[in-house]
Amino acid sequence: MASRNGKILAGIVVLCVLGAGAYIAYAALGPSSTTTDARPEAKAVLAGSDVMVRAVDPKNPQLNGRVYEVEDGEVHHDGDLACERVYYAAGHGICMAIAPSGVDYEAKIFGPKMETEHTIRLTGLPSRARVSRDGRYGAMTVFVAGDSYLGNSTAFSTRTYVVDMASGHTAGQLEQFKVTKDGQPFDAIDFNFWGITFDPADSDRFYATLGTGGHHYLVEGSISGQEMKVLRDGVECPSLSPDGKQVAYKSRIGDETRWRLRVLDLATLEDHAVAEERSIDDQVEWLDDDTLAYSDEKNVYTVPADGSGEPELLVADASSPVRLSAASARSLQ
Amino acid sequence: MYQVEASKALLKPKLWARRSARLNVPRNVVMLGMVSMLTDVSSEMVATILPLYLVFSLGASPLALGAIDGTYRGAAALVQVISGFAADRWRRPKQVAEAGYGISAVGKVALVAAGNTIGGIGAIVAFDRIGKGIRTAPRDALISLSSSKAGLATAFGVHRAMDSAGAMLGPLIAFGILLAAPARFDAVFVVSTFFAVLGLAVLVLAVQGRPKRAPRVDDGTPPPSLRAALGLARDRRVAVLLLAAAVLSLTSVSDAMLYVGLQRKIDFEPAVFPLLYVITAVAFMGLAIPVGQLADRVGRVPVLLCGYALLFVVYGALLMSSLGYGLLVLCLLGLGGYFAATEGVFAAIAGAILPEELQASGLGMLTTVTSIGNLVSSVAFGALWLALGLRGAVLVFAVALALAIAAAVPLLLRSQRAPVHG
Numbered sequence: 001m002a003s004r005n006g007k008i009l010a011g012i013v014v015l016c017v018l019g020a021g022a023y024i025a026y027a028a029l030g031p032s033s034t035t036t037d038a039r040p041e042a043k044a045v046l047a048g049s050d051v052m053v054r055a056v057d058p059k060n061p062q063l064n065g066r067v068y069e070v071e072d073g074e075v076h077h078d079g080d081l082a083c084e085r086v087y088y089a090a091g092h093g094i095c096m097a098i099a100p101s102g103v104d105y106e107a108k109i110f111g112p113k114m115e116t117e118h119t120i121r122l123t124g125l126p127s128r129a130r131v132s133r134d135g136r137y138g139a140m141t142v143f144v145a146g147d148s149y150l151g152n153s154t155a156f157s158t159r160t161y162v163v164d165m166a167s168g169h170t171a172g173q174l175e176q177f178k179v180t181k182d183g184q185p186f187d188a189i190d191f192n193f194w195g196i197t198f199d200p201a202d203s204d205r206f207y208a209t210l211g212t213g214g215h216h217y218l219v220e221g222s223i224s225g226q227e228m229k230v231l232r233d234g235v236e237c238p239s240l241s242p243d244g245k246q247v248a249y250k251s252r253i254g255d256e257t258r259w260r261l262r263v264l265d266l267a268t269l270e271d272h273a274v275a276e277e278r279s280i281d282d283q284v285e286w287l288d289d290d291t292l293a294y295s296d297e298k299n300v301y302t303v304p305a306d307g308s309g310e311p312e313l314l315v316a317d318a319s320s321p322v323r324l325s326a327a328s329a330r331s332l333q
Numbered sequence: 334m335y336q337v338e339a340s341k342a343l344l345k346p347k348l349w350a351r352r353s354a355r356l357n358v359p360r361n362v363v364m365l366g367m368v369s370m371l372t373d374v375s376s377e378m379v380a381t382i383l384p385l386y387l388v389f390s391l392g393a394s395p396l397a398l399g400a401i402d403g404t405y406r407g408a409a410a411l412v413q414v415i416s417g418f419a420a421d422r423w424r425r426p427k428q429v430a431e432a433g434y435g436i437s438a439v440g441k442v443a444l445v446a447a448g449n450t451i452g453g454i455g456a457i458v459a460f461d462r463i464g465k466g467i468r469t470a471p472r473d474a475l476i477s478l479s480s481s482k483a484g485l486a487t488a489f490g491v492h493r494a495m496d497s498a499g500a501m502l503g504p505l506i507a508f509g510i511l512l513a514a515p516a517r518f519d520a521v522f523v524v525s526t527f528f529a530v531l532g533l534a535v536l537v538l539a540v541q542g543r544p545k546r547a548p549r550v551d552d553g554t555p556p557p558s559l560r561a562a563l564g565l566a567r568d569r570r571v572a573v574l575l576l577a578a579a580v581l582s583l584t585s586v587s588d589a590m591l592y593v594g595l596q597r598k599i600d601f602e603p604a605v606f607p608l609l610y611v612i613t614a615v616a617f618m619g620l621a622i623p624v625g626q627l628a629d630r631v632g633r634v635p636v637l638l639c640g641y642a643l644l645f646v647v648y649g650a651l652l653m654s655s656l657g658y659g660l661l662v663l664c665l666l667g668l669g670g671y672f673a674a675t676e677g678v679f680a681a682i683a684g685a686i687l688p689e690e691l692q693a694s695g696l697g698m699l700t701t702v703t704s705i706g707n708l709v710s711s712v713a714f715g716a717l718w719l720a721l722g723l724r725g726a727v728l729v730f731a732v733a734l735a736l737a738i739a740a741a742v743p744l745l746l747r748s749q750r751a752p753v754h755g
Contacts, residue, residue, distance in 0.1 A: 005538040012534040016527040023523045058516070123607075151596035189593055189726075190717040213719070 004151040033159070034327030039063065040318035042073045044302070052078065052087050053318035069324065071313055071330065079114030086124040086320050090135030092165040096126030102205065107140055117175045118168025123159060128195045128283050129320075130239065135315050136246055137171060137223065138163040139196035139206070160193040160208065161222055164245070172223050174208060181230040190213045193219075193236035195283050200244050205207075205246065207231075216252060235264070241305070242323075248274075248284040248305065254290050257281075261294065263305050272307045285321045296321035361479035363422045364539045365472060366495030371436060371532030373496055375441060375504025376461060378525040382511065386453070386518045409466030409705045417470030417697020424550055426471035426478075427542035433468025434511030434536055437461050438529035445522045449656020470697030477684030477692050479544035485684045490625020497618045501611070517553065517632050529749045543577040548690040562694040570686045570748045571695060572635050574701050577744040578679060580642055582706025584734040587612060587716050588668055591647060594723055598656050609665055611632050617676075624673040626683070634745045640674025643667045653725065679703070686748060712746045 001025035042057050050071040057063045065082035068075050084105075091112045099106040105122035107129075124142035131138045139299035141160045162173040179186045190212040199205035204224050210217040218235035221228035236250040236259065245266055250259035251273075258279035264271045274292060282294045286305070293302050295313060300315040315321070419424040440460035447453045474490075480488035505519050514520050543550075564572045590610045627638035650656060650664050680696060687695035702707065708732075716728035 007535055009538040011334060013531065013537075016531050016534075020524045020527040024510055024520050027510075027517040027520035064516075066412075187722060189590060189715045213715075 040068050040070070040075055041065075041072050042075050043313045043314040043316055044073070049326040051285075051293065051300070052086060052088055052322040052324055053295075053314070054083050054302055054320045056295075056319050058319050063154050067095070068318070073094070075315075079110075081108065081110065081114055081116075083108075083320070085129040086322060086325065087129040087131050087138070088322050089131040089133055092131055092135035092138065092139060094128045094129045094131055094138045094163075094165075096122065096129050096140060103143070107163075109138065109163065109165055120163065120170075121170060127158065128160075130196055130198060130283070131165065132198035133200045133242075134203050135165055136199060136203045139198070139208075141194040141196070157190075158194045158211075159283050160196060162196070162206075174221070174224055174228070176226070177221060178227045179210065180227070181217075181231065186230060195239075196284070197238050197240045197247075198205075200240060200242055207240060209238065210238045211236075218247070239284045239286060241286045241289050243289050246289075246305065248286065250280065250282075250284075255278070261292070261303070263292075263307070272306065274299065274303045274307055275309050276311045277304050282319075285323055287323050293321040293323070295321060344529075349750070358491045359479045359484075359544070360487055360713075361541045361544050362476050362491055363495075364535060365479070366492045368434065368532045368536045368540065369472070369496040370499035370607045371528050371535065372437065373499030373502040374506060375525045375528035375532065377438065377500050378507040379444065381504040381520050382518060383454070383458075384508045385709070387402070388720060392657045409462045412463055412466030412706075413470050413697045415697075415702050415706075416467040417474070417693040418527055418559065420471035420474060421562065421691050422556050424548065424556055424690075426474045426547075427536070427540060429693075430471040430475065431467045431533070433464045433466070433535055434529075435465065436464035436532045438526070438533050439493045440464065441522065441526040441529045445519065445526055451566065466534045469700055470693045471728070473582065473680050473684075473696040474693035474699070475535075475540065475542075475544065477680070477687075477696065478689065479541065479648075480546075480684075482546075482624075482685050484629055485630035486625040486636070486678050486683035487622065488625070489684075490621040490623075490628075493673075493677040494618050497614050501614055501734070525750035531677055535745065540616065546689055554690075557690050557694070562691055564688070565691055565695050565698065568581050570750070571683075573744040574683060574748040575698060577741040577748070578699055579706050579737060580737040580740055580744075581675075581734075583710050583713075584643070584730060585644060585707060585710055585736040586648075586730055587707060587711050588672075590714055591651070591668065594651050594727065595656070595661060596666070598651060599658070599661060599721055612662065612665040613669045613672070615670040616666045618669075620670050620673035621677060624670070625677055628674070628678050628681065633685075634749060635677050637678045637682065637744065637745070638738060640671045641734065641741075642719070643671040643674065645734050645738070646730060647671070648727055652731065658687035660687050673688060682748065702703040734742070 017300060018139075023192050037244055039057075040053055050069060052067060052069050054067045055063050056066060067078045067081045067086055068089055069078045070076075070273045081095045083097045085096040086276045087094050093110040093114070095108040095110060097106060097108065097120075098104070100219075105124065105126060105127075107120040107122055108116045109118040109120070110202050111117050120317050122140070122142050126140070126141050126143035128141040129139070137158065141158055144159055155214060159169055162172040162174075164167070174196075175191065179191070189213050194209050194211070196206050199207075204222055205220070206223065207218060207220050208225070210219045210228070210230065215233050216236045218231045218238055219228040220231055234251055235247070236252065239248045240246070241248070247264045247266060249262055250265065251262045252259055259281060261274045261276050261280050261284060262271055263274060278296065280294055280296060282296070285293045287293050287302065290305050291302055295318065296300070298317070299300070299313055299321050300318045300321045301311045302314045303309065303311045357384075385487050417430055420429040421428070437460070440457045443460070446452070476492050477485060506524070510521050510524060511517070564576065595605055595609070626634060644667075647664050647667050650660055653660075679699065683696055683699045684692065714726055716732060717729055721729070
């Protein structure tokens with residue numbers, strides 16, 4: 001009896017080892033890219049401003065994440081960077097990517113010719129990237145797996161860094177900034193920060209999200225002061241308009257992980273939803289003071305900021321839209 | 334102590350023989366350890382890459398998964414008590430454990446087949462949690478019933494060491510596969526399924542369902558009733574043990590929170606963060622067996638209390654004004670020692686005093702009390718941190734833990750008294 005079980009078990013072990021080995025070999029050696037050269041496809045022509053996007057094609061590792069520039073409805077391939085998140089302003093770009101090892105993450109700070117100037121090791125999954133309008137600071141948010149050992153394997157926390165773009169050095173980590181709420185010091189174990197947006201007029205000032213105890217606060221901070229203060233609740237992934245007067249953000253629906261895009265006027269505190277009715281998990285980009293661009297991780301869409309109109313498909317098979325001002329676009333050539 | 338031997342050649346094999354004789358672990362326990370190891374390799378492979386997969390292939394936020402996981406964790410705690418009683422009632426701990434491991438294995442197959450929607454992944458994570466809840470109590474009962482009462486802590490130590498070895502190997506194997514086949518998450522899911530199937534096969538084919546201490550089925554005694562299982566809590570020795578488990582777990586902060594505290598304290602590079610788990614897990618893995626042996630030799634209660642004393646020392650380190658890297662590593666080794674001296678040893682203490690026919694019910698109650706206690710303490714610690722700051726929260730918990738240890742001493746000693754007969 002026992003020896004019969006032993007034989008069956010030995011048989012199962014052999015089958016499992018062979019099966020697993022064969023599948024890994026098939027996955028490692030098989031064709032890893034599709035033959036179709038699917039690449040982002042411009043669906044609408046933007047007057048005045050160009051955008052940078054990353055290609056979305058998860059089944060095709062050779063193409064997925066490659067950076068393209070869309071100019072007057074034409075799609076140009078831009079260098080060899082492959083990014084999970086990309087941002088660019090005033091000659092300085094951030095590309096958050098999977099490292100060459102395939103199991104690690106890194107951020108490449110790149111210049112106007114898409115050449116890598118600095119490489120920064122990341123400690124988690126790329127989530128958000130931004131560069132201040134003057135190109136001085138970059139901001140990156142990563143997801144960190146809480147504790148994959150000894151239990152609680154799917155809890156997440158975020159870390160948000162500010163990088164000095166010229167040197168590639170860290171200029172601050174939001175988790176270490178002092179926070180105040182209603183003038184009082186504010187701290188809790190579950191503090192998570194994400195989604196920095198820089199003041200277009202003063203790159204030292206920024207807005208971001210502070211998540212704690214089920215709240216998602218809009219915070220305003222200073223990099224030189226290493227401090228932040230809580231402004232209001234219910235604002236995630238803020239994005240300042242080019243004139244600095246409005247904030248586009250994600251508004252959580254109940255306690256779910258579903259969001260509506262809304263726009264907040266900083267002067268009047270008037271707040272309204274935009275015409276996109278689907279749940280969007282992205283940090284919105286402003287193409288100009290009236291138009292938002294965002295992705296659903298498959299395509300890039302635009303929608304008027306004032307709540308009117310309809311979402312319009314801008315670039316198919318793309319995400320991470322970046323507005324390129326005329327000056328930036330020229331410097332990229 | 335030893336007579337000096339003339340020849341070293343003579344001495345060596347003897348010493349080796351002594352050592353292996355001392356680590357006298359029943360085959361069934363090693364096999365159950367193997368089952369847990371293979372299953373943990375399978376689960377941790379998926380857990381490691383799931384965020385990567387969610388974000389890059391499905392374009393979802395990993396936060397979505399965290400929310401799902403939290404919801405089902407509470408449910409899993411309750412499932413433990415029910416499955417423990419079911420195992421005793423039907424007198425089939427092995428079959429109930431098989432159901433638990435089977436559910437997780439089916440979940441892995443489902444991941445291969447239907448893992449391309451967020452809802453599907455959520456359901457599979459829930460499945461895995463429930464499977465874990467079902468299998469824990471009957472599996473611990475099998476470990477306990479397979480061992481002699483004198484070797485219980487060693488047996489649980491061997492099991493916990495193999496279990497955490499699986500949790501360490503899983504991520505390495507997943508990364509290895511992705512290194513060989515970039516972005517082929519399906520390969521990770523497929524290999525994970527094979528590991529889950531292997532674990533289940535070892536359980537079904539190599540684990541004895543009726544180990545030596547298992548109650549006889551054919552002697553005509555009726556299976557234990559629900560009343561008898563609930564009556565466990567009224568048994569003086571079990572009641573004081575559960576009470577001790579409650580006060581100790583209520584004052585124990587989860588390791589995840591301690592890591593955050595340590596990071597705030599030292600401001601070390603976030604890149605170091607994953608290393609904290611690794612160092613603690615390696616220490617836990619390395620110490621689980623020797624500490625279990627020590628507990629069997631010098632007494633389980635003192636070793637258990639030493640474990641909580643180690644946690645108290647780690648709290649103390651968090652109260653120091655400054656902390657260097659050397660002390661950080663010592664803290665992590667201390668945490669590993671704390672896990673080694675408490676995780677399996679508590680189960681061993683319970684296994685020794687629980688009646689054979691109610692082992693799974695009693696062990697299920699113990700894990701439920703402990704996990705609810707840990708959940709409450711985590712929430713309380715978070716709230717105290719918000720109200721008093723890190724230092725204040727740690728101070729409150731240090732005082733509470735000291736009081737809990739003081740309260741646990743008489744409770745645990747009473748649990749060790751011989752039962753009143755007649």
